[in-house]
Every structure is written in C-alpha cells, then in structure tokens.
Amino acid sequence: MSKVRVVVVDDSAFMRKAIESMIAKDPDIEIVGQARNGFEAVDMAKKLRPDVMTLDIEMPRMDGLTALQKIMEENPLPVIMVSSLTTEGADATIKALEYGAVDFISKDKSFASFGVMKIEDELRNKIKSFARRKGIIRRMPVRKPMRPSAPAAQRQPQAPSKPEATKTVSRGFGKKLVVIGTSTGGPQSLQKVIPRIPANFPCPIVIVQHMPPNFTKSLATRLDSLSKLKVIEAQGNEKLEPGTVYIAKGGNHLKLKRAGSGLLTGISSEPEGSLHVPSVDVTVESIANVAGTDTLGVIMTGMGSDGRKGLQMLKQRGGNVIAQDEESCIVYGMPRAVIEAGISDEIVPLDDIFNRIIFHCK
Template sequence: MNRITVLVVDDSAFMRKAIEGMLAKDPDIQVVGTASNGIEAIEKVKTLKPDVVTLDIEMPRMDGLTALEKIMAENPLPVIMVSSLTTEGAEATLRALDLGAVDFIPKDKSFASFGVLKIEDDLREKIKNFGRRKAFFARTVRKPIAPSGIAAPAAPLITRAAPKITSKKKLVIIGTSTGGPQSLQKVIPMLPADLGVPVLVVQHMPPNFTKSLAQRLDSLSKVHVVEAQGKEQLEPNTVYIAKGGIHLKLKKMGVHYYTELSPEPANSLHIPSVDVTAASVAENIGRDALGVIMTGMGSDGMKGLQLLKLKGGNVIAQNEASCVVYGMPRAVVEANIHDEVVPLDEIYQRIVAYCK
C-alpha cells in the first residue's frame, strides 16, 4: 500500500520538526514537505498534492483560517488543525471545522515537551484514517455554517414514525467524537423549542472547547444549550454539553435529576466518556431514555448504550455514509444494540419522534 503523504504547516521550526519526528515513526506515513505560513501552505498543497495537511492557526503573513478557506475552495483535502487550548484557540478551531477541517489536535505549553508524546498516537491514527479517505473528503466539503446569531432553517415535518418505541422518552443522550462539532450543528439547531425533554451531549473535547461549542450551538438553536457545570437540575428543552476533562453523570434527588461532574473513572480513555454518561443514564432513567451515537473513532459509548438497551431504552446509530469516521456507530451496530441506523440529516427527526 502506498504511504500516506503529509504536509506539515506551522510557523514554529521546533513544532514542524516535532510533528515530522512523530510521523516518521510510522512506516505508512511520509512527510513530503513543510511550510511556515498560510501562503506557503497554499502553494505546497498545489505542487506536492499531499493526502493530509496539519495546519497551525496563528501564523504570520497568512493565518491558518484564511489558508484553510482557500485550500478547501481550490484543492479540497483532509486538513487537521493544530490548535491552542485557549478560549480563543477553541473558537478559532470551531470556525476551522465549519470551513472544512476534518479534526484538530490540541496543543498547550506542555506540547513542546511531554505533550508531544501524549498526542503522537492520536495524530498518526487520524492521519491514516483521513488519508485513506482523501477522495471522500474532496467530494463532501461542507459549506460554512451560518454566522453566529442566525437561526437554523425551520425543520421539515417528520415523514415516518420511529419503530420499537417502548415508551415516550424523558431524556436523550448523544455521544460523538471526531466530526462531532460539525455534525452536532446538523442536529441540535434543528430540535424544536418545545422538545419537552433534556438532552445530554458527550463530545470528546478538551476544556474551553466544550464551552465554545455550547455557546456556538446555543446561538444557532431554538433549545437552550449550556456547558454542564454540575448540580444543575435537568430542565426540558435544554442541552447540557459535557465539560471537557471531566465525566458527566446524573444524580437523582427526590423526583428531580441533577448533573454531576466526576473525575472517576480516572483511567478512562476519554474524559468525558460516552460510556460513563450512558451508564449513568441507564441506571437512573432506564427505559425512558434514548441514546444516539454519532461519528467518531473507537468504540466509546458501546458499553454504556448496551446497559441502556438492557434497561429497555432505545438506541439510534448514525449511518456510515454520513459519518466523518464510522467507528463509534460501527461498534454499536456490530454489537447489535441499535434500534435504527439513520443518516445524519434525519437524526433530529428521530429524536423528536421518540420524545413526542
């Protein structure tokens, strides 16, 4: 099999060398060039025709967002952003995902030392996954999302009833990872203001990113969207985004349910984890809950949703064709714990059908 070719773009010579070193350890990946700013990146994409680009955001002469927009318009291909963990970095990253970037790798001050080792495997895995699907991403470049504050279009009427509805649902949990921020913008803003139930969302993201994601979705949606802070009473028509770096669970007090932030289990591969939240939902809500698993690498969510299914709840999986990465939904489908497999554009309809 041909090696996956990569262009590394960063204004820091150290960072370019560090990323090159990480990728050189994998025999399936070849770094074919580097660039120190957006102008160089655009030219080298044209001449080198890499399978994947890693792209810094803050650079001289031309920043990463401007370069990304031009690359996706002229030579669309998978672009992974290398993003700062600051609030500003998180907001810029979400904008990059809107413009067509497929994913991001977070970096902070520790990135220059042990932080590099922490993200090595993740970066290589993502590059190989996206590189093998370069043609897919070239065909499916997303149009930029409407600016903040512009309402989503009215939702079309549901055309079919949901099968196997064991009860009218009282809560929805959505789990997602790679490709999730873009995909959530095709689900949450389409939910009606009178949905009638709370929604929990677990998106694999670092702190700051989940806060920015919640604010962005809130500005686009009819339902209220917040980053879960813990000890909040669950309210209908409200979406609670799991906070980056800590698990989201439920706690029942009297007849009400509250959000609970917990560091345990500390050994979880992902924090927050879909498995942890789904297991808590299964224990507290059981058959009256609906689980939705969307695009993402790995299998997080499968075990938790299996518990939910055993309690009589229902599970929807996103179909392969509409996933950026068909990993988490695949695990659910292969475990045969799903009720439906549906395209991304229909997920909000199914949620409404189960809750109404």
C-alpha cells in the first residue's frame, strides 16, 4: 500500500514543524512538501499532486481562502484548514468549508495541547480517511451555493420505491420534528439540504454539528443567509417553532424538554467527558424521551459513531431514521455505524435528503 502524500502550508516555521511532528509518526503518511504562502501552495498542488493538504488561512502574498479556491478549481484535493478559534477565524473557516475544504483544525486548541495523543491520532486518522475518499472532492461544490429556485425547493417528494426493512414499527409520516446529526463534511453538506427546504415547512429542525464555540454561530449565520427557513444558534429556552432551524451551540450539549404542549431548547454541560460537545447522542436521546414517535432522525457525513445510540433509542420510541449513503459522504463513519446497527429506515444520497425530510413531515 502506497503512503499518503501530504503538503503542509503555513507561514510559520513553528507551525509547519508542529504539524509535521504530529502526522509524521504514522509510517503510512509522508510529508512531500512544505509551503509558506498561498502561491507556493497552489504551485505544489499542481506539481506534487498530494493526496491531502493542510492549509493556513492567514498568510502573506496570497491568503489561504484565495489559494483554496484556485486549488479546488485547478487541482481539487482534500484540504484541511488550520484556523484560529476567534470569531474572524470561524467566519473564514466556514467560507473555506463552502469552497471545498473537507475539515479544519484549530491552532488554539490543538497546538496549545501539542503532543496530546488524542489530537495526533485524530489528525492522522482524518488525513488517511480523506485520502481514501479523494475522488469525491471533485464532485463537491467549490463555489458559494445558490438559493434553489422555487420549483426545485417545492417539488412534490416521492415515496421510496424500496424502503429499508426494519424490526421496529415506526409511524413514517406526519412527523413534527426533525433532528440532524453530522460532523466532518457537515457544513458543506448541510448547505445542500437546509436551503432547499421551503419556507412553509411545518416542523422545527434541530441540528447537531461537531464544532467548537464561534463556529456554530458562523454556520448558523451562513445557513440563514442561504435559506428560506430561519436558522439560529440555540441559546436555551427557545420554544421550538415550525420553519425554524436550531443549531446546537459549540462547547455545549443541546437537550430538549417539554413545556406544556411544546418543546424548549436547553443548554447543558452534562454529561461531562463526552468525546464530542455538542453530542448527537445526547441531543437525540433527550428528543427520544419527549417526542420519539413524532421525530425524524437524519444522520449525515462524519467520523466515528456519535448518533448511533441516540437514534437506536429514537427508533425504539417509534421514530424514523434516514442515513446518508456512502457514496455521497465525505467521511462514511457516523452513517455507517447507524446502517450497520440496523437502525436506518432509508439510505439516501445527499442530494435527496431534503426531499425525504419534506416527505416524512408532510
């Protein structure tokens, strides 16, 4: 098996060395080039044809966003952005994910804890996973997504010709709540789902996207600007309303609770020690307890298995589950865990997920 070839791009020699030290411990990964600015990054993408690139955002001569757009237009490949946890860094990272970057790592968190095995393992695993999925990068959008036309957003969804068999009897139609869980590849994939749902959609939508603070707010702002639905970052104590999307706040768990005949958002630090904060499992389990039968669960691209336990409980309470198919996933981890556990009712390509959501909630 050939090694995964990586180019590291950063204007800081220390950062280049830090990233190299983190990933070079894996014998299956080879650093084939290091660049100091966007011009060099574009040139190396063309000449070296690496499998994966790490790319800083703020650099002299040509910044990372400009370089990324050129790379994705000329020589598409999986690009991991290196960003700060500031609001400005979050906004820039969301743009990078729109332009085709597959993921990001944070200078603040990752390198303040330099040498922590968990961070090193996660980065190396992602690099190898993205390298295996290199071909899909050419099919991802590299420009800002456009609002769908009204006919496309409102076309009548069709029933699946061959729904997946399940052991649990679920009420498949007339759902009153949708919960979506996603991680790596989620921001750009959500832009192919949420903006295509019509303004008169009758249900609230809850989204859990693995992201740190500031990033989820930037994601909500961007999705809101593209969508007919209202999209907000949940702050707690909001009453769930139809046609509104609530994104779990980075660094906190989102839990739903009953309030009379309605549901309220709740922000919590419990359980502590979760691998992901926010966690799909935590949110979906809370939903299963208060609105299981009335809920449609959707699991999309992401690494790991977060969401499997929660969606299993949701199915036991009478909910339905849609999983994104392998071909359209940036990382086929979270959907795979759900599918292999026999939890999914349907396995759906990314481009048709919005249609299936509308179908189940009509």
